[in-house]
Amino acid sequence: xxDAAARPATFVPADPGFEPRVRDSFAxxxxxxxxxxxxxTVAPGRVEVILPFDAKVTQQHGFFHGGAMGAIADVAGGYxxxxxxxxxxxxxxxxxxxNIMAPGKGDRLVAEGVVLRAxxxxxxVRVDVHAEAGGTRIHCASGTQTLxxxxxxxxxxx
Amino acid sequence: xxDAAARPATFVPADPGFEPRVRDSFAxxxxxxxxxxxxxTVAPGRVEVILPFDAKVTQQHGFFHGGAMGAIADVAGGYxxxxxxxxxxxxxxxxxxxNIMAPGKGDRLVAEGVVLRAxxxxxxVRVDVHAEAGGTRIHCASGTQTLxxxxxxxxxxx
Amino acid sequence: xxDAAARPATFVPADPGFEPRVRDSFAxxxxxxxxxxxxxTVAPGRVEVILPFDAKVTQQHGFFHGGAMGAIADVAGGYxxxxxxxxxxxxxxxxxxxNIMAPGKGDRLVAEGVVLRAxxxxxxVRVDVHAEAGGTRIHCASGTQTLxxxxxxxxxxx
Amino acid sequence: xxDAAARPATFVPADPGFEPRVRDSFAxxxxxxxxxxxxxTVAPGRVEVILPFDAKVTQQHGFFHGGAMGAIADVAGGYxxxxxxxxxxxxxxxxxxxNIMAPGKGDRLVAEGVVLRAxxxxxxVRVDVHAEAGGTRIHCASGTQTLxxxxxxxxxxx
Numbered sequence: 001x002x003d004a005a006a007r008p009a010t011f012v013p014a015d016p017g018f019e020p021r022v023r024d025s026f027a028x029x030x031x032x033x034x035x036x037x038x039x040x041t042v043a044p045g046r047v048e049v050i051l052p053f054d055a056k057v058t059q060q061h062g063f064f065h066g067g068a069m070g071a072i073a074d075v076a077g078g079y080x081x082x083x084x085x086x087x088x089x090x091x092x093x094x095x096x097x098x099n100i101m102a103p104g105k106g107d108r109l110v111a112e113g114v115v116l117r118a119x120x121x122x123x124x125v126r127v128d129v130h131a132e133a134g135g136t137r138i139h140c141a142s143g144t145q146t147l148x149x150x151x152x153x154x155x156x157x158x
Numbered sequence: 159x160x161d162a163a164a165r166p167a168t169f170v171p172a173d174p175g176f177e178p179r180v181r182d183s184f185a186x187x188x189x190x191x192x193x194x195x196x197x198x199t200v201a202p203g204r205v206e207v208i209l210p211f212d213a214k215v216t217q218q219h220g221f222f223h224g225g226a227m228g229a230i231a232d233v234a235g236g237y238x239x240x241x242x243x244x245x246x247x248x249x250x251x252x253x254x255x256x257n258i259m260a261p262g263k264g265d266r267l268v269a270e271g272v273v274l275r276a277x278x279x280x281x282x283v284r285v286d287v288h289a290e291a292g293g294t295r296i297h298c299a300s301g302t303q304t305l306x307x308x309x310x311x312x313x314x315x316x
Numbered sequence: 317x318x319d320a321a322a323r324p325a326t327f328v329p330a331d332p333g334f335e336p337r338v339r340d341s342f343a344x345x346x347x348x349x350x351x352x353x354x355x356x357t358v359a360p361g362r363v364e365v366i367l368p369f370d371a372k373v374t375q376q377h378g379f380f381h382g383g384a385m386g387a388i389a390d391v392a393g394g395y396x397x398x399x400x401x402x403x404x405x406x407x408x409x410x411x412x413x414x415n416i417m418a419p420g421k422g423d424r425l426v427a428e429g430v431v432l433r434a435x436x437x438x439x440x441v442r443v444d445v446h447a448e449a450g451g452t453r454i455h456c457a458s459g460t461q462t463l464x465x466x467x468x469x470x471x472x473x474x
Numbered sequence: 475x476x477d478a479a480a481r482p483a484t485f486v487p488a489d490p491g492f493e494p495r496v497r498d499s500f501a502x503x504x505x506x507x508x509x510x511x512x513x514x515t516v517a518p519g520r521v522e523v524i525l526p527f528d529a530k531v532t533q534q535h536g537f538f539h540g541g542a543m544g545a546i547a548d549v550a551g552g553y554x555x556x557x558x559x560x561x562x563x564x565x566x567x568x569x570x571x572x573n574i575m576a577p578g579k580g581d582r583l584v585a586e587g588v589v590l591r592a593x594x595x596x597x598x599v600r601v602d603v604h605a606e607a608g609g610t611r612i613h614c615a616s617g618t619q620t621l622x623x624x625x626x627x628x629x630x631x632x
Contacts, residue, residue: 031539034508034530056508060629065505066552066567067545074541093540094438095462095617097255097413097571099282099302101275116300117259121437122410122464124257126300142274142284142302143569144257146411146462148438155534189381192350192372214350218471223347224409225390229383236382251382252596253459253620255413255571279595280568280622301411304569304620306596313376413571415598415618417591432616433575440573442616458590458600460573460616 011045011115014086021087022047022079025155029075037072039079045115047079052108064104064131069141072111073098073127077145080113081123082155090155091123091147098127098143106133113145123147169203169273172244176202179245180237183313187233195230197237203273205237210266222262222289227299230269231256231285235303238271239281240313248313249281249305256285256301264291271303281305327361327431330402337403338363338395341471345391353388355395361431363395368424380420380447385457388427389414389443393461396429397439398471406471407439407463414443414459422449429461439463485519485589488560495561496521496553499629503549511546513553519589521553526582538578538605543615546585547572547601551619554587555597556629564629565597565621572601572617580607587619597621 015021019042026032026039032049035057040048049072051057057068074096082091110130117124129141173179177200184190184197190207193215198206207230209215215226232254240249268288275282287299331337335358342348342355348365351373356364365388367373373384390412398407426446433440445457489495493516500506500513506523509531514522523546525531531542548570556565584604591598603615 025534028534029539030529030532031542055504058504060499060502065503065545067548068505070544070548071539071541074544093574095411095571095573096544097302097569099304099569100567101282116297124259124300139274142282144255144300144302146257183376186376187381188371188374189384213346216346218341218344223345223387225387226347228386228390229381232383232386251416253413253415253569254386255411257411258409413618415620417598432613440575440616455590458598458618460571460618462573
């Protein structure tokens with residue numbers, strides 16, 4: 001039964017051009033460039049954001065900063081939702097909650113958002129962050145996020 | 159990668175008598191009896207609580223009350239953590255967050271808690287609630303919960 | 317500045333008959349009757365739910381059950397939002413998060429929901445629970461909740 | 475009663491040198507420098523983090539990025555807890571939940587963490603973010619955070 005809950009349904013995107021739409025929007029987020037974050041997988045209802053280790057995103061002990069971890073989790077979840085939207089809609093984060101389960105130690109963080117429920121107005125996403133180093137992979141954060149779809153407001157315009 | 163996050167590690171319980179310990183503790187919760195809730199599976203790090211439909215646990219539209227859904231999610235998560243504890247420890251909920259994704263319509267609700275991280279002091283649990291009716295199964299709530307272990311305080315004594 | 321955040325704006329209800337509308341809806345929730353919960357203050361954007369101590373709402377140590385605490389917090393928050401809605405709208409909980417800060421010991425619990433932001437679609441509410449006994453008052457839980465307004469669906473009809 | 479919940483108790487810090495200890499630790503967080511964030515008020519159990527507007531912390535519409543908002547909220551809350559700790563303890567975020575109630579538009583964001591409950595092991599903090607511009611002040615985010623105190627591990631050493 002854990003599996004049933006964890007294995008998300010396959011989603012059919014409303015916009016076949018969802019992948020360039022996600023990648024274009026991500027590229028227009030200066031804060032992601034400031035951090036050095038990039039996009040990984042962009043699938044319908046599932047998006048990864050990757051953060052390579054760099055001193056500029058660390059805290060006082062030299063590990064990835066928890067705020068950086070939260071920021072890429074928020075973005076991965078937001079684009080997981082956005083990937084299922086029609087082309088003329090944009091996305092806003094309503095709220096998110098994240099548990100930090102292990103320190104962010106490693107060569108890179110990978111945040112993955114997976115849509116749990118795609119509603120007309122609200123989308124619920126599960127977000128997980130892993131720290132990768134060499135062959136190891138530590139599950140360092142997990143949470144859920146709620147997003148709202150705003151129709152008739154292309155993401156490209158403020 | 160979604161799978162890696164979702165498929166929890168196999169846990170070895172510190173107390174081989176974890177199952178009767180969980181069932182005994184659950185049986186001493188009057189509120190669960192008031193609601194008519196029972197225990198389902200009790201495995202190491204994974205516990206189910208089942209709530210059969212009854213008018214007494216409904217809201218104004220005749221569906222399962224969201225508060226009842228939250229209560230069995232809290233209990234399923236708490237016992238998932240407790241199942242991994244040594245025999246002389248008790249558990250307290252630190253916090254939980256739950257997204258209600260669909261109304262609680264059906265013959266019964268099944269709340270399942272699955273441990274994501276078992277630390278010495280804190281345990282993090284993912285909780286999901288499904289509504290079952292006939293052959294259908296709707297994923298109606300999902301959340302995460304943080305619990306604290308209190309050593310040297312048997313659960314049987316206040 | 318803490319005060320500015322904490323002191324909510326004064327809200328003008330869309331429906332002058334908000335109080336009987338809230339009280340009528342609450343009275344139609346069988347789960348609240350099962351628990352023995354009643355309404356306290358019903359003001360625009362601020363609603364209290366009171367739970368007198370009774371063995372039927374306790375956990376294994378004889379205190380108020382955390383699930384009962386969460387249930388009345390959810391209901392207080394939901395009606396705080398609902399109090400600001402027009403007469404032809406109903407409310408659904410999107411999600412809530414609650415920190416349990418102290419055990420529920422006392423003669424009664426008082427859950428209070430206070431609206432932080434009332435949007436056209438979404439309302440955000442802060443929820444606090446106090447345990448009262450004699451002259452003392454312990455702040456035992458605090459959280460936030462998101463609710464959605466569904467227009468054209470009177471709360472009186474499923 | 476809302477006031478009672480919202481007006482936090484006055485806290486007596488365990489370490490009279492709490493303010494330089496907080497300011498020193500903050501200064502050792504490279505991610506805060508990357509963002510351009512600075513400390514505002516540092517009082518016992520109450521800490522502000524200020525983020526002046528700069529293109530490098532924005533999203534695709536030119537407003538403050540939600541991830542930047544979350545990051546300064548996390549840090550403000552963490553130091554609010556840390557301000558009450560003894561000198562030989564450090565702090566880790568267990569989890570946080572934040573509702574974004576308005577877009578981050580303005581000259582600067584001010585995140586404020588206020589301790590709700592200071593326990594021996596766990597501290598619970600309420601976090602609010604306001605966007606300030608000219609004379610206006612918009613309450614744009616609110617949440618709660620749980621932190622753990624680690625004794626005998628000076629914050630200055632990893």
